[in-house]
Amino acid sequence: MSRVCSVCGKGKMTGNKVSHSNIKTKKVSAPNIQKVQIEENGKVTKAYMCTKCMKGSVKDGR
Secondary structure (H helix, E strand, O other): OOOOOOOOOOOOEEEEEEEOOEEEEEEEOOEEEEEEEEEEEEEEEEEEEHHHHHHHHHHHHO
C-alpha cells in the first residue's frame, strides 16, 4: 500500500522544477503522512493520515 491519507486521499504530487534558464526537471512533493492509531467501530486500527487531517480530527473531537 502506498502512503496515501486514509481520510482525504492525499498522496504524492508531481510537477516541474523550473530553473532560471527555463530548464524543466521533474520534482515530486509528498504530504506529511504519519502512521496513527484510529478507532473505527470500537476497534483500534493503524492507518496513514496526513497532519492536516490529524489537526482537523483533534478539532472535531474524533
